[in-house]
Amino acid sequence: MKILFVYPLYPDSFWSFKHALKFISKKAAVPPLGLITVSAMLPTNWQKKLIDLNVSELDLKDVVWADYVFISAMYIQKESVKKTISECVKHKKKIVAGGPLFTQEYKNYPLIDHFVLNEAEITLPLFLADLSIGQPQRIYTTDQYADLSLSPVPDYHLLELKKYVFMNIQVSRGCPFSCDFCEITSLLGHKVRMKNTSQTIKELEALYQLNWRGPVSIVDDNFIGNKKEIKTHFLPTLKTWLHKHQYPFVFNIQSSIDLADDKELMSLMIETGFTSTFIGIETPDEIALRTCNKVQNKNRDLLESIRAIQNSGLQVSGGFIVGFDSDTPSVFQRQIDFIQKSGIVSAMVGLLNAPKNTVLYKRLETENRLTTEATGNNTDSSMNFIPKMDLDELLDGYKKIIHNIYAAKPYYKRLRRLLMNYNRLDKRRNKINFSLINAFLKSMYVIGIVNKGRIEYWKLLIWTLFNKPGLFSDAITFTIYGYHFRTIYGLRQSR
Numbered sequence: 388m389k390i391l392f393v394y395p396l397y398p399d400s401f402w403s404f405k406h407a408l409k410f411i412s413k414k415a416a417v418p419p420l421g422l423i424t425v426s427a428m429l430p431t432n433w434q435k436k437l438i439d440l441n442v443s444e445l446d447l448k449d450v451v452w453a454d455y456v457f458i459s460a461m462y463i464q465k466e467s468v469k470k471t472i473s474e475c476v477k478h479k480k481k482i483v484a485g486g487p488l489f490t491q492e493y494k495n496y497p498l499i500d501h502f503v504l505n506e507a508e509i510t511l512p513l514f515l516a517d518l519s520i521g522q523p524q525r526i527y528t529t530d531q532y533a534d535l536s537l538s539p540v541p542d543y544h545l546l547e548l549k550k551y552v553f554m555n556i557q558v559s560r561g562c563p564f565s566c567d568f569c570e571i572t573s574l575l576g577h578k579v580r581m582k583n584t585s586q587t588i589k590e591l592e593a594l595y596q597l598n599w600r601g602p603v604s605i606v607d608d609n610f611i612g613n614k615k616e617i618k619t620h621f622l623p624t625l626k627t628w629l630h631k632h633q634y635p636f637v638f639n640i641q642s643s644i645d646l647a648d649d650k651e652l653m654s655l656m657i658e659t660g661f662t663s664t665f666i667g668i669e670t671p672d673e674i675a676l677r678t679c680n681k682v683q684n685k686n687r688d689l690l691e692s693i694r695a696i697q698n699s700g701l702q703v704s705g706g707f708i709v710g711f712d713s714d715t716p717s718v719f720q721r722q723i724d725f726i727q728k729s730g731i732v733s734a735m736v737g738l739l740n741a742p743k744n745t746v747l748y749k750r751l752e753t754e755n756r757l758t759t760e761a762t763g764n765n766t767d768s769s770m771n772f773i774p775k776m777d778l779d780e781l782l783d784g785y786k787k788i789i790h791n792i793y794a795a796k797p798y799y800k801r802l803r804r805l806l807m808n809y810n811r812l813d814k815r816r817n818k819i820n821f822s823l824i825n826a827f828l829k830s831m832y833v834i835g836i837v838n839k840g841r842i843e844y845w846k847l848l849i850w851t852l853f854n855k856p857g858l859f860s861d862a863i864t865f866t867i868y869g870y871h872f873r874t875i876y877g878l879r880q881s882r
Contacts (some may be wrong), residue, residue, distance in 0.1 A: 388433040388654075391453035392426060394419035394546070395467030398442040399875055401735050404552075407871035410826040410833075411619050414442035414550040417604055420541060420557060421459045421486055425507050427539035429515070437545040440467060450478050459486030460765025462742070472498050483514070487574060489741045492760070493709045494525065502526045506560075506575075509531035517681045532575070535560065537580045540590050548599055551637075555604040556590050558582055558621065562609045564643065566667070567679045567746035568708075568739060571608045579612035584624045591628065593598045595635055602662075603636045610640040610664075611652070618652050626659040639663040643683045647692035653699035657812050663702035665733075667692075671725045672718060675711040679747070693729050697805065700812035702861075705731040709785055710739035721783035723791045730805035732798075732865050733872075736788050738781070741772055766875050784825035789876050795840025798869045799847045806855045806862060820860065834870050 397403045404416050419439055426435050436452075438445050450456065456475050460468050468488065472730065475482050476498050484496065485503040486644045499521055505509045510527040517523045543554070551626075559581040562571045594603070611617055629636065642664045646653065668689060669681055676685050689764050695704050709718055725736045740761040741748040756773045774781055791797055834844045844866055850861040
Protein backbone atom coordinates (compact mmCIF):
# COMPACT_ATOMS: atom_id res chain seq x y z
CA MET A 388 0.00 0.00 0.00
CA LYS A 389 0.98 3.61 -0.63
CA ILE A 390 -0.38 5.89 2.09
CA LEU A 391 -0.41 9.68 1.98
CA PHE A 392 -1.02 11.41 5.30
CA VAL A 393 -2.39 14.94 4.98
CA TYR A 394 -2.67 17.34 7.89
CA PRO A 395 -4.94 20.31 7.07
CA LEU A 396 -3.96 23.95 7.37
CA TYR A 397 -4.61 25.96 10.51
CA PRO A 398 -6.15 29.39 9.91
CA ASP A 399 -4.53 32.41 11.52
CA SER A 400 -5.40 32.17 15.21
CA PHE A 401 -4.09 32.69 18.73
CA TRP A 402 -2.17 29.40 18.81
CA SER A 403 -1.00 29.39 15.18
CA PHE A 404 1.80 31.84 16.12
CA LYS A 405 2.00 32.51 12.39
CA HIS A 406 3.27 36.07 12.81
CA ALA A 407 5.80 35.08 15.48
CA LEU A 408 7.20 32.13 13.51
CA LYS A 409 8.58 34.47 10.86
CA PHE A 410 11.07 35.86 13.37
CA ILE A 411 12.72 32.45 13.82
CA SER A 412 12.22 31.17 10.23
CA LYS A 413 9.88 28.31 11.21
CA LYS A 414 6.70 27.20 9.48
CA ALA A 415 4.63 25.71 12.31
CA ALA A 416 4.65 25.40 16.08
CA VAL A 417 4.02 21.65 16.43
CA PRO A 418 3.76 18.64 14.09
CA PRO A 419 0.68 16.36 13.64
CA LEU A 420 1.35 13.85 16.41
CA GLY A 421 -1.85 11.91 15.75
CA LEU A 422 -1.03 11.17 12.12
CA ILE A 423 2.54 10.05 12.76
CA THR A 424 1.27 7.80 15.57
CA VAL A 425 -1.28 6.24 13.20
CA SER A 426 1.50 5.82 10.64
CA ALA A 427 3.46 3.74 13.13
CA MET A 428 0.45 1.41 13.51
CA LEU A 429 0.39 0.53 9.81
CA PRO A 430 2.30 -2.42 8.32
CA THR A 431 6.02 -1.65 8.11
CA ASN A 432 6.23 -2.68 4.45
CA TRP A 433 3.70 0.00 3.39
CA GLN A 434 5.08 3.15 1.79
CA LYS A 435 4.21 6.37 3.65
CA LYS A 436 4.44 10.09 2.98
CA LEU A 437 3.31 12.99 5.15
CA ILE A 438 2.20 16.38 3.92
CA ASP A 439 1.57 18.89 6.70
CA LEU A 440 -0.11 21.77 4.90
CA ASN A 441 1.16 24.10 7.60
CA VAL A 442 4.74 23.61 6.43
CA SER A 443 4.45 22.58 2.76
CA GLU A 444 2.12 22.55 -0.22
CA LEU A 445 0.08 19.56 -1.32
CA ASP A 446 1.75 18.21 -4.46
CA LEU A 447 -0.81 16.60 -6.73
CA LYS A 448 1.83 14.04 -7.71
CA ASP A 449 1.63 12.74 -4.14
CA VAL A 450 -2.16 12.48 -4.33
CA VAL A 451 -1.92 10.55 -7.60
CA TRP A 452 0.78 8.31 -6.07
CA ALA A 453 -1.32 7.26 -3.08
CA ASP A 454 -3.66 4.30 -2.73
CA TYR A 455 -5.30 5.91 0.31
CA VAL A 456 -5.19 9.41 1.80
CA PHE A 457 -5.40 9.55 5.60
CA ILE A 458 -6.66 12.81 7.14
CA SER A 459 -6.87 13.88 10.79
CA ALA A 460 -8.18 17.26 11.92
CA MET A 461 -9.63 19.47 14.63
CA TYR A 462 -12.59 21.84 14.37
CA ILE A 463 -10.47 24.85 13.48
CA GLN A 464 -9.15 23.11 10.34
CA LYS A 465 -12.57 22.63 8.69
CA GLU A 466 -11.96 24.90 5.69
CA SER A 467 -8.72 23.18 4.78
CA VAL A 468 -10.38 19.78 5.27
CA LYS A 469 -12.98 20.64 2.62
CA LYS A 470 -10.31 21.62 0.11
CA THR A 471 -8.29 18.48 0.79
CA ILE A 472 -11.33 16.25 0.35
CA SER A 473 -12.15 18.02 -2.91
CA GLU A 474 -8.66 17.33 -4.30
CA CYS A 475 -8.85 13.66 -3.33
CA VAL A 476 -12.30 13.20 -4.84
CA LYS A 477 -11.17 14.95 -8.02
CA HIS A 478 -8.42 12.37 -8.42
CA LYS A 479 -10.64 9.47 -7.29
CA LYS A 480 -8.57 8.70 -4.21
CA LYS A 481 -10.08 6.89 -1.25
CA ILE A 482 -10.01 8.82 2.01
CA VAL A 483 -9.63 7.49 5.56
CA ALA A 484 -10.44 10.06 8.26
CA GLY A 485 -10.10 10.19 12.03
CA GLY A 486 -9.30 12.54 14.89
CA PRO A 487 -11.46 14.92 16.98
CA LEU A 488 -13.29 16.66 14.11
CA PHE A 489 -14.46 13.49 12.41
CA THR A 490 -15.17 11.63 15.65
CA GLN A 491 -17.64 14.39 16.55
CA GLU A 492 -18.97 15.28 13.08
CA TYR A 493 -18.46 12.36 10.68
CA LYS A 494 -22.05 12.66 9.44
CA ASN A 495 -21.14 16.01 7.86
CA TYR A 496 -18.62 14.40 5.49
CA PRO A 497 -20.47 12.12 3.03
CA LEU A 498 -17.58 12.10 0.52
CA ILE A 499 -15.17 10.36 2.89
CA ASP A 500 -14.84 6.63 2.24
CA HIS A 501 -13.83 5.33 5.67
CA PHE A 502 -13.94 6.72 9.20
CA VAL A 503 -11.57 5.33 11.83
CA LEU A 504 -12.94 7.12 14.88
CA ASN A 505 -12.27 7.43 18.62
CA GLU A 506 -8.89 5.97 19.59
CA ALA A 507 -6.96 4.37 16.75
CA GLU A 508 -5.32 1.76 18.99
CA ILE A 509 -8.78 0.12 19.07
CA THR A 510 -10.42 1.00 15.74
CA LEU A 511 -7.52 1.02 13.28
CA PRO A 512 -6.70 -2.72 13.64
CA LEU A 513 -10.35 -3.47 12.81
CA PHE A 514 -10.12 -1.41 9.64
CA LEU A 515 -6.81 -2.99 8.64
CA ALA A 516 -8.16 -6.51 9.19
CA ASP A 517 -11.17 -5.83 6.95
CA LEU A 518 -8.97 -4.09 4.38
CA SER A 519 -6.71 -7.13 4.19
CA ILE A 520 -9.65 -9.26 2.99
CA GLY A 521 -11.01 -6.57 0.71
CA GLN A 522 -14.06 -5.75 2.84
CA PRO A 523 -13.41 -2.44 4.60
CA GLN A 524 -16.46 -0.92 6.29
CA ARG A 525 -17.29 2.79 6.22
CA ILE A 526 -17.36 3.49 9.97
CA TYR A 527 -15.24 2.10 12.77
CA THR A 528 -16.11 3.38 16.22
CA THR A 529 -15.95 2.27 19.85
CA ASP A 530 -17.11 3.34 23.28
CA GLN A 531 -14.05 1.74 24.87
CA TYR A 532 -10.82 3.50 25.82
CA ALA A 533 -7.45 2.29 24.63
CA ASP A 534 -4.71 0.63 26.60
CA LEU A 535 -1.89 3.10 25.93
CA SER A 536 0.72 0.38 26.27
CA LEU A 537 -0.42 -0.55 22.73
CA SER A 538 0.50 2.88 21.37
CA PRO A 539 3.69 2.77 19.27
CA VAL A 540 6.58 5.21 18.99
CA PRO A 541 5.35 7.79 16.45
CA ASP A 542 7.00 7.92 13.02
CA TYR A 543 8.94 11.11 13.72
CA HIS A 544 11.16 10.39 10.72
CA LEU A 545 8.29 11.42 8.41
CA LEU A 546 8.56 15.02 9.65
CA GLU A 547 10.61 17.88 8.28
CA LEU A 548 11.91 18.59 11.77
CA LYS A 549 13.64 21.87 11.01
CA LYS A 550 10.34 23.51 10.05
CA TYR A 551 8.84 23.16 13.56
CA VAL A 552 9.43 25.05 16.80
CA PHE A 553 8.46 22.12 19.04
CA MET A 554 8.34 18.38 18.81
CA ASN A 555 5.57 16.74 20.81
CA ILE A 556 4.85 13.61 22.79
CA GLN A 557 1.86 12.24 24.68
CA VAL A 558 2.22 10.74 28.14
CA SER A 559 -1.44 10.29 29.12
CA ARG A 560 -5.04 10.67 27.95
CA GLY A 561 -8.16 11.61 29.89
CA CYS A 562 -8.92 14.17 32.58
CA PRO A 563 -10.27 13.63 36.13
CA PHE A 564 -12.33 16.85 36.02
CA SER A 565 -15.73 17.54 34.43
CA CYS A 566 -15.88 21.12 33.13
CA ASP A 567 -19.21 21.31 31.31
CA PHE A 568 -17.86 23.11 28.21
CA CYS A 569 -14.89 20.79 27.64
CA GLU A 570 -15.00 17.96 25.10
CA ILE A 571 -11.93 16.14 26.44
CA THR A 572 -13.81 13.78 28.71
CA SER A 573 -16.40 13.00 26.01
CA LEU A 574 -13.56 12.02 23.69
CA LEU A 575 -11.05 10.49 26.10
CA GLY A 576 -12.85 9.81 29.38
CA HIS A 577 -12.36 10.73 33.04
CA LYS A 578 -9.86 8.01 33.88
CA VAL A 579 -6.29 9.16 33.30
CA ARG A 580 -4.55 6.46 31.29
CA MET A 581 -0.77 6.66 31.09
CA LYS A 582 1.83 5.14 28.84
CA ASN A 583 4.55 3.13 30.48
CA THR A 584 7.43 5.42 31.28
CA SER A 585 9.67 3.19 29.15
CA GLN A 586 7.44 4.00 26.14
CA THR A 587 7.91 7.72 26.61
CA ILE A 588 11.67 7.27 26.98
CA LYS A 589 11.71 5.37 23.67
CA GLU A 590 9.90 8.27 22.00
CA LEU A 591 12.41 10.76 23.37
CA GLU A 592 15.23 8.47 22.29
CA ALA A 593 13.80 8.44 18.76
CA LEU A 594 13.77 12.25 18.72
CA TYR A 595 17.28 12.32 20.12
CA GLN A 596 18.56 9.97 17.42
CA LEU A 597 16.97 12.23 14.78
CA ASN A 598 19.11 15.06 16.24
CA TRP A 599 16.20 17.03 17.64
CA ARG A 600 17.35 19.38 20.39
CA GLY A 601 15.29 21.93 22.26
CA PRO A 602 11.61 22.27 23.19
CA VAL A 603 9.21 19.34 23.44
CA SER A 604 5.52 19.90 24.08
CA ILE A 605 3.72 17.28 26.17
CA VAL A 606 0.24 17.41 24.68
CA ASP A 607 -1.68 15.78 27.58
CA ASP A 608 -4.77 17.80 28.42
CA ASN A 609 -3.78 17.61 32.08
CA PHE A 610 -0.22 16.44 32.63
CA ILE A 611 -0.79 16.07 36.39
CA GLY A 612 -4.07 14.16 36.05
CA ASN A 613 -2.32 11.23 37.75
CA LYS A 614 -0.11 13.30 40.02
CA LYS A 615 1.19 10.37 42.06
CA GLU A 616 2.52 8.46 39.04
CA ILE A 617 4.01 11.60 37.50
CA LYS A 618 5.73 12.57 40.72
CA THR A 619 6.99 9.24 42.00
CA HIS A 620 7.90 7.41 38.80
CA PHE A 621 7.71 9.33 35.53
CA LEU A 622 9.64 12.49 36.42
CA PRO A 623 12.49 10.75 38.32
CA THR A 624 13.02 8.32 35.42
CA LEU A 625 12.85 11.12 32.86
CA LYS A 626 15.31 13.20 34.87
CA THR A 627 17.81 10.32 34.92
CA TRP A 628 17.54 9.87 31.14
CA LEU A 629 17.92 13.61 30.50
CA HIS A 630 20.97 13.85 32.74
CA LYS A 631 22.58 10.93 30.91
CA HIS A 632 21.99 12.71 27.58
CA GLN A 633 23.09 16.14 28.87
CA TYR A 634 19.58 17.61 28.92
CA PRO A 635 18.82 17.85 25.18
CA PHE A 636 15.16 18.84 25.69
CA VAL A 637 13.02 21.27 27.65
CA PHE A 638 9.30 20.72 28.14
CA ASN A 639 6.04 22.60 28.28
CA ILE A 640 2.73 21.16 29.46
CA GLN A 641 -0.94 21.79 30.14
CA SER A 642 -2.07 21.37 33.74
CA SER A 643 -4.77 22.24 36.22
CA ILE A 644 -4.28 25.09 38.70
CA ASP A 645 -3.79 22.70 41.63
CA LEU A 646 -0.22 22.29 40.44
CA ALA A 647 0.39 25.34 42.65
CA ASP A 648 -0.40 23.27 45.75
CA ASP A 649 2.58 20.94 45.37
CA LYS A 650 5.92 22.72 45.76
CA GLU A 651 7.82 19.44 45.70
CA LEU A 652 6.31 18.50 42.34
CA MET A 653 7.03 21.92 40.83
CA SER A 654 10.62 21.75 42.07
CA LEU A 655 11.08 18.31 40.49
CA MET A 656 9.62 19.56 37.22
CA ILE A 657 12.07 22.47 37.13
CA GLU A 658 15.01 20.18 37.88
CA THR A 659 13.88 17.91 35.04
CA GLY A 660 13.68 20.72 32.48
CA PHE A 661 10.05 21.86 32.47
CA THR A 662 9.67 25.52 31.59
CA SER A 663 5.99 26.45 31.25
CA THR A 664 2.39 25.35 31.64
CA PHE A 665 -0.95 26.33 30.11
CA ILE A 666 -3.79 26.51 32.64
CA GLY A 667 -7.50 26.95 32.07
CA ILE A 668 -8.25 29.85 34.40
CA GLU A 669 -11.53 30.70 32.60
CA THR A 670 -12.86 33.40 34.93
CA PRO A 671 -12.32 35.04 38.32
CA ASP A 672 -16.08 34.81 38.95
CA GLU A 673 -16.93 32.14 41.53
CA ILE A 674 -20.54 31.79 40.35
CA ALA A 675 -19.44 31.02 36.79
CA LEU A 676 -16.81 28.55 38.03
CA ARG A 677 -19.46 26.76 40.07
CA THR A 678 -22.07 26.61 37.30
CA CYS A 679 -19.59 25.25 34.71
CA ASN A 680 -18.28 22.74 37.27
CA LYS A 681 -14.71 24.06 37.24
CA VAL A 682 -14.20 22.62 40.71
CA GLN A 683 -10.41 22.74 40.63
CA ASN A 684 -10.48 26.55 40.37
CA LYS A 685 -13.10 27.22 43.03
CA ASN A 686 -12.46 28.55 46.53
CA ARG A 687 -8.85 29.52 45.93
CA ASP A 688 -6.85 32.71 45.41
CA LEU A 689 -6.21 32.24 41.70
CA LEU A 690 -3.72 35.11 41.50
CA GLU A 691 -1.71 33.69 44.39
CA SER A 692 -1.73 30.23 42.78
CA ILE A 693 -0.41 31.70 39.52
CA ARG A 694 2.31 33.61 41.38
CA ALA A 695 3.35 30.44 43.20
CA ILE A 696 3.82 28.62 39.89
CA GLN A 697 5.72 31.57 38.37
CA ASN A 698 7.91 31.88 41.46
CA SER A 699 8.72 28.17 41.24
CA GLY A 700 10.33 28.75 37.84
CA LEU A 701 7.47 27.89 35.48
CA GLN A 702 5.93 30.40 33.11
CA VAL A 703 2.14 30.38 32.96
CA SER A 704 -0.08 30.93 29.94
CA GLY A 705 -3.82 30.79 30.43
CA GLY A 706 -7.25 30.39 28.92
CA PHE A 707 -10.09 32.79 29.77
CA ILE A 708 -13.77 32.76 28.81
CA VAL A 709 -16.63 35.26 28.75
CA GLY A 710 -20.23 34.48 27.89
CA PHE A 711 -21.26 32.29 30.83
CA ASP A 712 -24.95 32.54 31.68
CA SER A 713 -24.08 34.13 35.02
CA ASP A 714 -21.82 36.81 33.50
CA THR A 715 -22.85 40.44 33.98
CA PRO A 716 -21.34 43.50 32.25
CA SER A 717 -18.89 43.88 35.16
CA VAL A 718 -17.09 40.68 34.09
CA PHE A 719 -15.18 42.43 31.30
CA GLN A 720 -13.26 44.82 33.55
CA ARG A 721 -12.78 42.06 36.11
CA GLN A 722 -11.16 39.88 33.44
CA ILE A 723 -8.91 42.78 32.35
CA ASP A 724 -7.82 43.51 35.90
CA PHE A 725 -7.20 39.85 36.67
CA ILE A 726 -5.14 39.21 33.54
CA GLN A 727 -3.05 42.34 34.07
CA LYS A 728 -2.35 41.46 37.71
CA SER A 729 -1.53 37.83 36.90
CA GLY A 730 1.41 38.51 34.61
CA ILE A 731 0.00 35.91 32.20
CA VAL A 732 1.41 37.25 28.94
CA SER A 733 -0.18 34.65 26.65
CA ALA A 734 -3.78 35.08 27.75
CA MET A 735 -6.17 33.33 25.36
CA VAL A 736 -9.52 35.03 25.83
CA GLY A 737 -12.47 33.54 23.99
CA LEU A 738 -16.23 33.64 23.86
CA LEU A 739 -17.88 30.56 25.35
CA ASN A 740 -18.79 27.87 22.82
CA ALA A 741 -20.40 24.47 23.24
CA PRO A 742 -18.60 21.63 21.42
CA LYS A 743 -20.69 18.61 20.50
CA ASN A 744 -21.33 15.93 23.11
CA THR A 745 -20.35 18.16 26.03
CA VAL A 746 -22.62 18.66 29.04
CA LEU A 747 -23.02 22.30 28.02
CA TYR A 748 -24.03 21.33 24.46
CA LYS A 749 -26.70 18.92 25.70
CA ARG A 750 -28.12 21.51 28.12
CA LEU A 751 -28.28 24.22 25.48
CA GLU A 752 -29.84 21.76 23.05
CA THR A 753 -32.69 21.07 25.49
CA GLU A 754 -33.11 24.84 25.96
CA ASN A 755 -33.27 25.36 22.15
CA ARG A 756 -30.38 27.84 22.34
CA LEU A 757 -27.95 26.24 19.86
CA THR A 758 -27.54 28.20 16.64
CA THR A 759 -24.69 26.66 14.61
CA GLU A 760 -21.60 24.49 14.91
CA ALA A 761 -18.57 25.65 16.88
CA THR A 762 -15.67 26.86 14.72
CA GLY A 763 -12.91 25.92 17.13
CA ASN A 764 -11.25 29.30 16.50
CA ASN A 765 -10.67 31.32 19.65
CA THR A 766 -10.10 34.62 17.83
CA ASP A 767 -13.04 34.85 15.41
CA SER A 768 -15.59 36.27 17.93
CA SER A 769 -18.04 33.47 17.17
CA MET A 770 -20.53 31.68 19.42
CA ASN A 771 -22.69 28.68 18.60
CA PHE A 772 -25.53 29.46 20.99
CA ILE A 773 -27.73 32.33 22.18
CA PRO A 774 -26.14 33.87 25.30
CA LYS A 775 -28.10 35.22 28.25
CA MET A 776 -26.36 38.59 27.95
CA ASP A 777 -27.28 40.78 24.99
CA LEU A 778 -25.03 39.59 22.15
CA ASP A 779 -23.94 43.08 21.06
CA GLU A 780 -23.04 43.97 24.64
CA LEU A 781 -21.11 40.72 24.97
CA LEU A 782 -19.18 41.30 21.76
CA ASP A 783 -18.37 44.89 22.75
CA GLY A 784 -17.16 43.71 26.15
CA TYR A 785 -15.04 40.99 24.58
CA LYS A 786 -13.39 43.50 22.23
CA LYS A 787 -12.76 45.76 25.23
CA ILE A 788 -10.87 42.95 26.96
CA ILE A 789 -8.74 42.25 23.90
CA HIS A 790 -7.82 45.91 23.39
CA ASN A 791 -7.03 46.45 27.07
CA ILE A 792 -4.68 43.48 27.36
CA TYR A 793 -3.01 43.40 23.93
CA ALA A 794 -2.54 47.03 22.94
CA ALA A 795 1.17 47.76 23.32
CA LYS A 796 1.12 49.72 26.58
CA PRO A 797 -0.92 47.29 28.74
CA TYR A 798 0.79 44.29 27.13
CA TYR A 799 4.29 45.47 28.03
CA LYS A 800 3.11 46.44 31.50
CA ARG A 801 1.87 42.88 32.01
CA LEU A 802 5.10 41.50 30.63
CA ARG A 803 7.06 43.46 33.24
CA ARG A 804 4.78 41.94 35.88
CA LEU A 805 5.65 38.45 34.63
CA LEU A 806 9.38 39.17 34.67
CA MET A 807 9.07 40.38 38.26
CA ASN A 808 7.07 37.29 39.34
CA TYR A 809 9.04 34.74 37.34
CA ASN A 810 11.99 33.11 39.06
CA ARG A 811 13.95 31.10 36.53
CA LEU A 812 15.86 28.43 38.43
CA ASP A 813 17.01 26.31 35.49
CA LYS A 814 20.32 27.87 34.44
CA ARG A 815 20.78 25.38 31.60
CA ARG A 816 18.53 27.54 29.42
CA ASN A 817 20.98 30.43 29.44
CA LYS A 818 22.92 28.91 26.54
CA ILE A 819 23.48 31.12 23.49
CA ASN A 820 20.71 30.50 20.97
CA PHE A 821 21.58 31.77 17.51
CA SER A 822 17.96 31.45 16.39
CA LEU A 823 17.01 33.81 19.22
CA ILE A 824 19.76 36.25 18.25
CA ASN A 825 18.38 36.32 14.72
CA ALA A 826 14.86 36.83 16.10
CA PHE A 827 16.12 39.70 18.26
CA LEU A 828 17.67 41.45 15.28
CA LYS A 829 14.45 41.08 13.29
CA SER A 830 12.38 42.29 16.24
CA MET A 831 14.48 45.45 16.56
CA TYR A 832 13.48 46.41 13.03
CA VAL A 833 9.91 45.10 12.80
CA ILE A 834 8.73 45.90 16.34
CA GLY A 835 11.27 48.50 17.41
CA ILE A 836 11.26 50.67 14.29
CA VAL A 837 8.30 49.91 11.98
CA ASN A 838 5.60 49.19 14.57
CA LYS A 839 3.80 52.07 16.29
CA GLY A 840 4.26 50.39 19.67
CA ARG A 841 8.03 50.77 19.31
CA ILE A 842 8.48 53.13 22.28
CA GLU A 843 7.02 50.54 24.67
CA TYR A 844 9.23 47.87 23.09
CA TRP A 845 12.44 49.79 23.78
CA LYS A 846 11.31 50.77 27.28
CA LEU A 847 10.70 47.10 28.07
CA LEU A 848 14.10 45.95 26.81
CA ILE A 849 15.95 48.69 28.70
CA TRP A 850 13.95 47.95 31.87
CA THR A 851 14.81 44.23 31.53
CA LEU A 852 18.54 44.90 31.11
CA PHE A 853 18.60 46.92 34.33
CA ASN A 854 16.16 44.88 36.43
CA LYS A 855 16.07 41.29 35.10
CA PRO A 856 19.07 40.82 32.78
CA GLY A 857 18.94 37.04 33.19
CA LEU A 858 15.48 37.05 31.60
CA PHE A 859 16.42 39.11 28.55
CA SER A 860 15.86 36.19 26.17
CA ASP A 861 12.40 35.65 27.65
CA ALA A 862 11.63 39.34 27.20
CA ILE A 863 12.58 39.14 23.51
CA THR A 864 10.41 36.05 23.03
CA PHE A 865 7.38 37.71 24.59
CA THR A 866 7.78 40.93 22.58
CA ILE A 867 7.50 38.72 19.49
CA TYR A 868 4.47 36.93 20.93
CA GLY A 869 2.90 40.33 21.54
CA TYR A 870 3.45 41.29 17.91
CA HIS A 871 1.64 38.11 16.85
CA PHE A 872 -1.28 38.72 19.23
CA ARG A 873 -1.70 42.35 18.17
CA THR A 874 -1.63 41.29 14.53
CA ILE A 875 -4.32 38.61 14.78
CA TYR A 876 -6.52 40.91 16.84
CA GLY A 877 -6.03 43.83 14.46
CA LEU A 878 -4.19 45.89 17.07
CA ARG A 879 -0.74 46.07 15.48
CA GLN A 880 -0.87 49.84 15.13
CA SER A 881 -2.27 50.30 18.62
CA ARG A 882 -0.24 52.04 21.29
